[in-house]
Amino acid sequence: MYDTQYVKALEKVTESRTNARLAGAENLLRTFLQERIYELEALADVPEVFDWLTTANAEEKPNAEVMAQLRQALDSPHLYGVVVKPSRYEAPLWYLTQTLLQQVELDELPLTPFANGEIIGPALPTDSRPGWFVLRLSPTGLNPAPEAWVGLVVRLASLTDQVKDLSLTGLQSPLIVTPQNVPITAVGNIPGKPSYSAKDINSNDFIEGWHIRLQWLGDPLLGPLESARFGLILLASGAALAVILLSRHLSKRLEKQVTPLIEGADRVAGGDFDTPLHTEGTAEIGYLAFALERMRLRLRRLVKSMVDVERRAILGQFSAGVAHEIRNPLATIKTTIQALSRKESDPKRQKLMESVDHEIDRVNDVVQLLLDYARPREAKASKVNIIDVVETVKILADAVAHRHGIELVQVEHESVYAWADSSQVRQIVMNLVMNAIQAMEGIGGRVTIRTKQQGLAVYVSVSDNGPGVSADHLIHLTEPFFTTKTNGTGLGLAICRQLAQANQGNLRFQSVSGEGLKVTLKLPLYLNNENQGSV
C-alpha cells in the first residue's frame, strides 16, 4: 500500500513537472517562429524588395540591391535560403541549394497559418538531405492565395532543436509531430523505428497541426527496475513467511528434543536411574542431553555405591553380632558333639553326630564369608605369576571336577605377571572355577581357563559350556545374596568382585543362555617398575 501511494505521488509530481516543461518548450517553439517572422517582415518591408515583388515582370531577375538583401538573410544559421514569388511570376524563385529541393513537391506540402504569415511544409528529411519548411509573408495579404510573397526556407532541425532540453537520456525523447503526423527528433531526423507507448505524452498544438510528443523510452531502463521493485516486495513477503515457518519448525524441533529430556529428568528425579535419556539433539540441545545423560550415569553409580556401602555397613554390624552370638555357642556345641561322638559306640548315632559336626562347620563357613564380605582384607600387591596361580587352582579343583564328570582344561600360555595380592587372586580364580563346576553338576561338561596379556592388563577367563545365565540374571550376579543355586549363599561372586576391585581390577560376565558362562578377571600388568602404585 505504501509502495502504491508512493508511486502515485511520484507520478503526480513528475506529470506536473513534465507539463510545465512542455509548456515552456511550446513557448520556445512559438518564439523561434516569431523571430523568423520578424526577419521576414524586415525583408519584406525593404522598399526595393517590396517594389520588385509587386512590379517585376515575369522572368525579370532581381537587381543587385534586392540580391544583397536576400543574400543577407542567408547568413542566419537557421535559414537555408530564400524563396520569392513576384506577383507576375508563374513559379517562385528559389535561392537555395538544389539538393534541398530533391523529392519535394511544393503544392503537396501542408499549409499552416502562423501569426500574420504561413508555414509551408515541412519538407520531411530524407536519406539525402535534411528537412525544412518555408515561412512566408505576402505584402498584399495571404487570403485569398497571395500573388506575391517572400519566404524564408527555415532549417527544420533549428526548430526541433528548441525541444532538446526535454530529453531525458534513456527515459524520454522529445519529438515534434508535423501536420503530416510524422515525428521528428530533436536533431531533425525521422526516428528509425517510431514506436508508440501509452506512456507517451502529447502537448497541445503549439501551432495548428504541430505538437510535441514526449516519447517514452524508459521501459528498457525502468522495466527491470519495476520488476526489481515487485521482486523486492515479493521477496520481503516471502522472507516474512519463511521466518514464520522457520520459527514454527524450530519451535517444533526444540519441543521434540527438549520434551524427552524433561521426561528423562523427571524419571531421574523419580529415582529411575536405569532408563537412558534421549541424547539425540543438535548443537546446544545435544550438549545438554549428553550432560544430563552423564549426570544420570554418575547419579546411578553414586546411588549404587552408597547403597553398597550402606549394605556393607549393615552387613558388618550384622556379621559381627552373628559372629559373636553364633560362633561361641557353635564352638561349645561342636566341642560337645565331638566329646559325645568319641564316647558313642553306636555307629548310627556316631554318624549322626559327625553330620551335626559337619553342619556346624558349614555354618561357620557361612559366618566367615559374611565377615569376609563385610570387612574385606586389604590387598597387598606384589608380582604374581598368574600361570602358577592357575596351575595351583587347577590341581586343587581337578579332583572335584573329575568327581562331577567335568573336564578342567588350562590353555597353555607363557608366563604372565600381574601386580596384585596373590592369595586374593587365587581365591578369586578358585571361586570362579568352583562356580563353573557347580553350574554343571550332574550334567558334566568342560571348564576352560585361559590367561592372556593385552596392553597393560592381564586377563584370566574361566568359561564353561553349561546352561549359562540369562541376561536378566547376569547384571545381578555380583550382588550379595543373589544366587541361582539352591544351596548357595550368594556371597561368592560378590566377594570376588570386591577382591578384584581391591586389586585395581574388575570382573566381566558374558553369557548366552544355554551356551555357558564366561567370567573374565582383569588385573593390572606387572611393569617391573618400582614406582608401580600399591593397591
Add this chain to the structure above:
Amino acid sequence: MIPISHNRFIGILFGICLVVLVTFPMPSKALESLGASEDTADIIVGCLYPMSGRAGVLGRDSVVGIRLALQYIEQQGLPTLPRLRVLLGDTKSKRSTAVTIAKRFVEEEQATFLCGVVNSSVAIQVTEIAASADAFFIGTDHASSRLTDEFFHDRYFRVTNDTRQSMTAGALFIRDYFDDHLKKKPLRISYLGPDYEYGYQVWADFREALNKLGVDYEIAGTLWPRLSEPDYSHYINELIRQEPDLVVNSLWGGDFVAFVTQATDTRLFDVSRFANFEKGGDYEIFAHLGDRMPLGLLLASRHHNNWPETDFNRWFVQEFHRQAGYYPSSGAQGAFTGILAIAKAASQASGNYKDLEGIERAFEQLSLTTPEDPPGFQSSMDPVTHQIRQVMAIGETVKDPRYPPAKVMLGNWRIYYPSDFEQVHPVTE
C-alpha cells in the same frame, strides 16, 4: 493615430537595423596584402579566408601558406615568374561578407584572380562573382564537387582534391578495409555532415562511389548539425542509438575538433568504427586533443605533415613551423599550391600577364609538384573539369609524438591514385 501592434513595432525596428547594416556593410579600411607592392605587381590576387571563429585556424594557416609560396617563388629566381600581390580578406564564413569582399577585390582592387574560400556555400557565391567579372577563381580549400560541375565556369580551377575524389577514395578504402565484414553482411553506415552544401555533396559523392563499387551497405541514419554547433551531445547519442558499424563524418576545422572532443567521453568510438575521409586528418585535431585523441579512427586530409616523406613536404612542414611556431593544418598547403599554380600558369602563358585566355589554357595543361605529391607523382589539372588530380592518403590514428603537441598522427596508410578514381568514375570525353 494608427495603433501599431507590439510584434509589428519590433518587426519594423528589426528592419531598420537590417537596412542600416546592409547599406553600410563594412568600413572601407585598407586591405592586408602580401608580396609585391601595388605599383610593381604583375598580377593581383584577392584571397578570401575565414580568419576568425572555428574555421579561423584554416584561414590563418592559409595566410602562412601564401607567404611561404611567395617566398618559394622568389627563391626560384626565374624572371618568367610574375610578381604577385596578394590581398587578404576575412569572410567570417558568411556568404554576404564574402560576396562584398570579392566584389571589392575585382571591382576596386583590379584583382584578376580570386583564391581561397573554405566554405563551399561561400565558394558558390564567390564563383558566381568571378564568372560575372571574368576573373579567375582558384579554389584552395573548399571541396564541393558542384563547383566543378553545376557551377562550373571557364575561369574556375581547384588545386586540392574535391569531395568526389576524397569520398571515392573513402569508398575504395571501405571496400578493402571492411572486406571480411562485407562478405558476411551489409555495412550499416550512419552519416553526420555539416548542414550545408558541402555536407550534402560529401554524402552524395560517397553513396555514388559505394554504389558504383557495388559495396553492400545500409543507411542507419543521417544527421545534419549546423556549422559551429556548440553541443553535439544529442547527435552523438543519436549515433550511438542507431548502432551503425561505421560512422562517416565530414565535419571539419573547429567543428570536428569539438565533435571528437565531446565524443571521446562517450561510447561512440567503442561501439562503432569512425571515419572522416575529408578533413578529419587535419593536424589541428591532433594538436588539440594530444594524447586524448582516440586511436583507430580512419581519417584523411588534403595534406599530411608526416606523409609523403619527400624533401619538398619536409621543407614545407619545417619552414611553416619555423615561421609560425607550430605545424600546419591542411589549408596551408592548399593556399601554397594555389599561389604556386597561379605563378606557374601565368609564366607558362604567352608572357603577357594580361592575357587571361592564355593563362586559362595554361591552367588547363598545368602540371606541378606539390608537397602532398608522393615520389614519382605530379599533380595535374583535368582540362575538362578544371579539377586537379592528386593522390589521396587515408590512414588510421596511431601514436606518433614527432609533431608536438600532437601525440597521435595518422599511420598504416592506404594510398589511392587518380587512376583508381577513374576506374570508379570513367572519364568521358
